[in-house]
Amino acid sequence: MTFSELGLREEVLQSINDLGFEAPTPIQQSAIPHLLKSDSDLVGLAQTGTGKTAAFGLPLVNNIQDQYDLTQGLVICPTRELCLQISKDLENYAKYDRKTAVVAVYGGTDIRRQITQIKQGATIIVATPGRLVDLIQRRAVKLQDVRFVVLDEADEMLNMGFKEDIDSILDQTPDEKNVWLFSATMPKEVADIAKNYMTNPLEVSIGHKNQGNVNIEHIYYTVREKDRYAALKRLIDVNPEIFGLVFCRTRHETQHVAENLSKDGYNAEPLHGDLSQAQRDNVMKRFRERTVQLLVATDVAARGIDVDNITHVINYQLPDDIENYTHRSGRTARAGKKGESLVLINLKEHYKIKAIERQMRTNFTLGVVPSANEICAIQLASLINKVKDTEVKEKDIEEFLPKIMSDFEHLSKEEVIKKFISVEFNRFVEYYSKAQDLNVSESRDRRDRGERSERGDRDRDRERGGERRERFDRDDSNRTRFFVSIGKRDGLNPGGLLRLICDEAGLTSSSVGKIDVMPSFSFFEADNSHTEAILKAVNGANYEGNRVSVEITKKKAERRSGGGDRDRGFSGSRDRNDRGGERRGGSGFGDRNRDGGGFGSRNGGDRDRERGGSSRPRSRNSYGRNN
Numbered sequence: 001m002t003f004s005e006l007g008l009r010e011e012v013l014q015s016i017n018d019l020g021f022e023a024p025t026p027i028q029q030s031a032i033p034h035l036l037k038s039d040s041d042l043v044g045l046a047q048t049g050t051g052k053t054a055a056f057g058l059p060l061v062n063n064i065q066d067q068y069d070l071t072q073g074l075v076i077c078p079t080r081e082l083c084l085q086i087s088k089d090l091e092n093y094a095k096y097d098r099k100t101a102v103v104a105v106y107g108g109t110d111i112r113r114q115i116t117q118i119k120q121g122a123t124i125i126v127a128t129p130g131r132l133v134d135l136i137q138r139r140a141v142k143l144q145d146v147r148f149v150v151l152d153e154a155d156e157m158l159n160m161g162f163k164e165d166i167d168s169i170l171d172q173t174p175d176e177k178n179v180w181l182f183s184a185t186m187p188k189e190v191a192d193i194a195k196n197y198m199t200n201p202l203e204v205s206i207g208h209k210n211q212g213n214v215n216i217e218h219i220y221y222t223v224r225e226k227d228r229y230a231a232l233k234r235l236i237d238v239n240p241e242i243f244g245l246v247f248c249r250t251r252h253e254t255q256h257v258a259e260n261l262s263k264d265g266y267n268a269e270p271l272h273g274d275l276s277q278a279q280r281d282n283v284m285k286r287f288r289e290r291t292v293q294l295l296v297a298t299d300v301a302a303r304g305i306d307v308d309n310i311t312h313v314i315n316y317q318l319p320d321d322i323e324n325y326t327h328r329s330g331r332t333a334r335a336g337k338k339g340e341s342l343v344l345i346n347l348k349e350h351y352k353i354k355a356i357e358r359q360m361r362t363n364f365t366l367g368v369v370p371s372a373n374e375i376c377a378i379q380l381a382s383l384i385n386k387v388k389d390t391e392v393k394e395k396d397i398e399e400f401l402p403k404i405m406s407d408f409e410h411l412s413k414e415e416v417i418k419k420f421i422s423v424e425f426n427r428f429v430e431y432y433s434k435a436q437d438l439n440v441s442e443s444r445d446r447r448d449r450g451e452r453s454e455r456g457d458r459d460r461d462r463e464r465g466g467e468r469r470e471r472f473d474r475d476d477s478n479r480t481r482f483f484v485s486i487g488k489r490d491g492l493n494p495g496g497l498l499r500l501i502c503d504e505a506g507l508t509s510s511s512v513g514k515i516d517v518m519p520s521f522s523f524f525e526a527d528n529s530h531t532e533a534i535l536k537a538v539n540g541a542n543y544e545g546n547r548v549s550v551e552i553t554k555k556k557a558e559r560r561s562g563g564g565d566r567d568r569g570f571s572g573s574r575d576r577n578d579r580g581g582e583r584r585g586g587s588g589f590g591d592r593n594r595d596g597g598g599f600g601s602r603n604g605g606d607r608d609r610e611r612g613g614s615s616r617p618r619s620r621n622s623y624g625r626n627n
């Protein structure tokens with residue numbers, strides 16, 4: 001099927017052509033012809049990666065009547081980032097519709113600028129629910145001509161506590177409007193929207209292409225670049241039964257890592273394009289037979305490897321192309337088994353993890369590179385089990401036994417055991433005797449290097465609190481508790497705080513745990529893997545004119561033994577003067593989006609480059625940032 005068969009206008013077809021879309025995706029094929037009809041309510045069960053934005057965006061742009069500059073379409077979505085992404089997509093689709101004006105409005109930024117933009121004409125408004133309600137109340141957004149309301153990621157909006165806002169918007173729009181709802185899942189609350197606001201909606205359900213295998217656990221480890229190889233060895237050593245694939249980016253690196261591993265006593269072989277076909281076949285045969293325990297490979301050479309029971313995929317370096325990460329990790333956890341995909345990154349590569357999380361809709365756990373003690377204990381246990389499980393071939397050993405017995409005659413049973421175990425174990429004990437902690441966090445790295453933050457007193461204060469944070473870096477519980485410098489008196493409620501965190505740090509609501517909003521400050525919990533993103537992104541954010549500062553709290557036990565109460569403990573570091581401080585306004589978000597558009601926002605950066613006429617081929621899956 002081609003786009004021209006779907007019934008879209010010539011101008012829209014031209015813009016599709018410019019975007020390089022050759023054929024409609026399945027959801028576009030099912031949805032677009034329906035959405036071009038006059039009664040076109042729709043429920044689409046689809047996730048990011050299926051082409052759903054174009055599935056509603058193309059017909060929306062197609063249906064907008066250019067002669068009116070009144071608001072005819074509303075697209076409501078959960079986060080600022082998605083809001084910006086959708087509006088950019090819609091602008092692309094409306095490239096040849098001169099009068100179609102798309103305006104994006106979202107919370108946490110200067111509302112006056114948005115009001116001005118809307119006044120200048122907005123045929124389509126793309127909005128987060130809270131901000132849209134605010135703009136409706138201020139009469140900046142007029143709803144009487146709205147004919148299309150799109151609810152994107154409806155389940156996520158309801159998770160984030162936007163139900164009331166959505167109901168209020170839908171209630172105020174004209175009865176004869178069409179509602180197009182997209183959701184990854186269909187809980188009752190989402191089904192209720194369909195029931196209450198739609199008539200005979202078409203239901204379209206599309207499995208999404210990026211869905212990761214739920215049996216794969218994704219874990220990343222942050223180390224200094226110089227420690228990458230040492231960390232790799234620890235990840236192998238802490239998994240004595242590993243049957244794994246180690247991925248490198250280049251042939252040279254693959255060869256180098258495999259050679260070093262062999263030299264260091266590991267059962268590892270390389271697999272890359274510089275080897276002859278016969279060599280590659282031989283390595284693969286031995287890997288399949290499990291005579292080779294670790295296969296170190298490039299993405300290209302490993303393509304098509306269909307070996308079952310691979311326990312671990314280790315990303316020595318992440319691939320340049322996110323799609324390749326999906327392929328790599330998919331080598332483990334086959335046929336319903338569980339598997340781990342481990343990733344080594346340096347301090348500058350966190351954005352890559354975020355990009356993969358978004359694209360694959362999966363969560364990474366922040367792992368701790370195991371300590372020497374941990375590894376030695378695990379190796380020892382494994383050795384003991386191996387000895388216990390070893391079958392004694394009585395017949396074969398029989399003739400050698402008298403000599404063996406006489407050689408050990410002078411040793412006690414304990415001494416013999418110790419010596420036998422030490423044959424293998426000494427290698428680890430010696431290697432790890434001077435081993436250091438290889439884990440590194442940004443804050444710790446800065447302290448280690450004696451660098452001062454350039455961001456002024458607030459950061460210096462936080463650095464002074466480093467001791468406290470370092471203890472948390474080592475905490476093995478899954479969640480971190482944060483202190484936030486604003487509370488009820490600043491107009492904050494739990495939903496608002498959740499949205500702020502998710503919007504700023506690019507998280508989904510499931511990453512955030514308990515939220516306590518107190519009169520003048522708040523607390524929330526989040527998965528440890530997001531700590532850095534939260535500290536970086538939420539700190540300094542603007543909430544309704546208040547500058548927000550976020551800190552990791554002390555653990556309860558530490559608070560108790562430290563003798564300080566919770567409120568007192570944080571009041572010192574909370575700078576109320578921040579509230580009167582400069583407003584970041586809209587530029588903060590805009591700037592950040594421009595910088596990070598590529599990785600966070602699904603190819604936004606790439607598309608910008610395309611519009612600028614760059615002849616660089618467009619990579620749909622790169623992280624969108626030079627590294």
Ligand code: AMP
Pocket residue numbers: 020021022023024025028047048049050051052053054602603620
């Ligand atoms: P979405 O599901 O809307 O997040 O889209 C995922 C990606 O697919 C985006 O980068 C779109 O630009 C791209 N895309 C959407 N429709 C098509 C199509 N028909 N052909 C090729 N790429 C597409």
